[in-house]
């Protein structure tokens with residue numbers, strides 16, 4: 001579905017991403033982990049067109065997407081969230097999600113009524129249907145993360161990229177968001193997730209890719225990854241069972 005071939009990205013003399021090759025298959029829940037500065041956000045920016053690769057190919061459903069601007073990548077069916085959520089605080093939850101429906105592909109051709117109708121399912125999936133008429137500015141951080149998710153889901157992405165959605169959440173909010181993402185994935189969206197909250201990413205992912213200084217360190221099932229000596233040495237510090 002998403003295929004990267006020999007992708008590299010340099011910022012001046014710094015090689016933030018070095019020669020990455022991997023493929024995400026339809027319906028996968030693909031986790032990406034790595035220490036601060038390993039290149040995770042740069043990798044998402046490369047896939048979503050926020051920054052062009054210095055070398056290599058990125059294909060989505062067989063079409064080259066490297067070099068396309070972000071809105072064209074989004075129109076291909078790739079949605080993403082950002083580390084910092086930025087809802088329109090003075091607007092309701094529902095109106096925030098409607099902006100996603102109105103400004104996505106074909107959005108200009110939709111009536112307000114059509115855009116409104118498209119919001120029901122994303123709001124239900126993320127568990128915000130009961131708060132649809134609340135102002136976004138009064139939501140807890142956990143609810144704001146769900147709103148960001150709903151605003152992307154209303155664009156009907158086939159591939160969803162999540163950039164550290166669990167950051168700053170309480171343990172209860174993390175468990176709740178894990179269940180939400182499980183529902184989103186079960187509803188048919190392929191997911192690539194970058195995350196530092198290990199138990200969340202290990203619980204959700206069927207495949208985990210480990211980045212270290214912009215290079216592939218290891219890839220495998222969550223069990224393989226957490227027990228691999230190089231991953232323990234470079235990222236975990238000690239085995240998960242001892243943390």
Ligand SMILES: Nc1ncnc2c1ncn2[C@@H]1O[C@H](COP(=O)(O)OP(=O)(O)OP(=O)(O)O)[C@@H](O)[C@H]1O
Nearest residue numbers: 011014015016034035036037038039040041042043
């Ligand atoms: N626009 C840029 N210009 C110059 N250097 C950059 C730029 N963006 C990222 N970098 C550098 O590239 C490297 C990878 O950064 P990146 O933000 O992708 O890491 P990360 O794994 O997402 O880190 P974190 O977990 O802290 O978010 C870092 O050394 C960073 O300073």
